[in-house]
Amino acid sequence: MDYKVLLVSAEKKEGIEELVALMKGKTTLMSGHSGVGKSSLINQIMPGKELKTKAVSGWSGKGLHTTTFAEMFDLPFGGRLIDTPGVREFGIVDIEKTELSHYFLDMRPYITACQFNNCLHINEPGCAVQVAVNEGKIDVDRFVSYASMLESIDEKQY
Ligand SMILES: Nc1nc2c(ncn2[C@@H]2O[C@H](COP(=O)(O)OP(=O)(O)OP(=O)(O)O)[C@@H](O)[C@H]2O)c(=O)[nH]1
Ligand SMILES: [Mg+2]
Ligand SMILES: [Zn+2]
Incomplete structure (x- = not known):
């Protein structure tokens, strides 16, 4: 990174x-x-x-x-x-689901090539991030981390 x-x-x-x-x-x-x-x-x-x-x-x-x-x-x-006092846990605040991948520097080069501009890169057709993960260009652990953060974002607050 x-x-x-x-x-x-x-x-x-x-x-x-x-x-x-x-x-x-x-x-x-x-x-x-x-x-x-x-x-x-x-x-x-x-x-x-x-x-x-x-x-x-x-x-x-x-x-x-x-x-x-x-x-x-x-x-x-x-x-x-x-x-600073130690942190107990990191969380994310004020990041929308469609915005999250922009914070992953290793995903950024691929997101503009996705078929949909609001792609969440999970199971959408024509997702360039999925292709990059399958080809080993994006580390699987990084993608898993992305997916779990995505899941933790509660859509209802937006
Ligand atoms: N072996 C070892 N022990 C260390 C080192 N740095 C800190 N410690 C020990 O780790 C313990 C905690 O250190 P602190 O500096 O109080 O930790 P802190 O991150 O400021 O903790 P908070 O203020 O509670 O967030 C102390 O007992 C230190 O002596 C290190 O480089 N090596
Ligand atoms: Mg301290
Ligand atoms: Zn995508």
């Missing part, structure tokens, strides 16, 4: 310099499940900040948010950094 991925460890202090280089002069938001180490990483990026961090307890660790509100800091090397 062309997204840049960095391997970092707050504990071993690995990959911090490379991350800092990407953050210079920009506003960065830390997002992720509770307990993945967002605040710990910030403490490495901004020594002396000493944000509260806590070990995840229990078998799931869910629902225990150490950071309880979003906070923005000015970075000593230029730019800003926002720490």
Whole structure:
């Protein structure tokens, strides 16, 4: 998908310099499940900040948010950094069914070739996305993810 991925460890202090280089002069938001180490990483990026961090307890660790509100800091090397409380679950808001595929960068090249301009790419005739999935040009897992998101959109709200 062309997204840049960095391997970092707050504990071993690995990959911090490379991350800092990407953050210079920009506003960065830390997002992720509770307990993945967002605040710990910030403490490495901004020594002396000493944000509260806590070990995840229990078998799931869910629902225990150490950071309880979003906070923005000015970075000593230029730019800003926002720490946020962990998310429990991602959902989609204000996206219509016919619009969803536009957010899948790997589907975008094909959607204009569909027979119907309001194609949902599930079982419509002349669907170019279906063809691309069958030919292996779109990853099946990505398509399954698309289909389950599509199903979660309640049409009645629009
Ligand atoms: N082994 C290891 N543990 C880490 C690392 N980063 C964080 N931890 C530990 O993971 C636990 C949770 O870290 P936090 O920084 O509080 O996590 P958080 O994402 O800010 O959590 P919330 O504020 O609840 O959203 C702490 O016990 C950290 O010491 C890491 O790179 N390696
Ligand atoms: Mg935190
Ligand atoms: Zn289609």
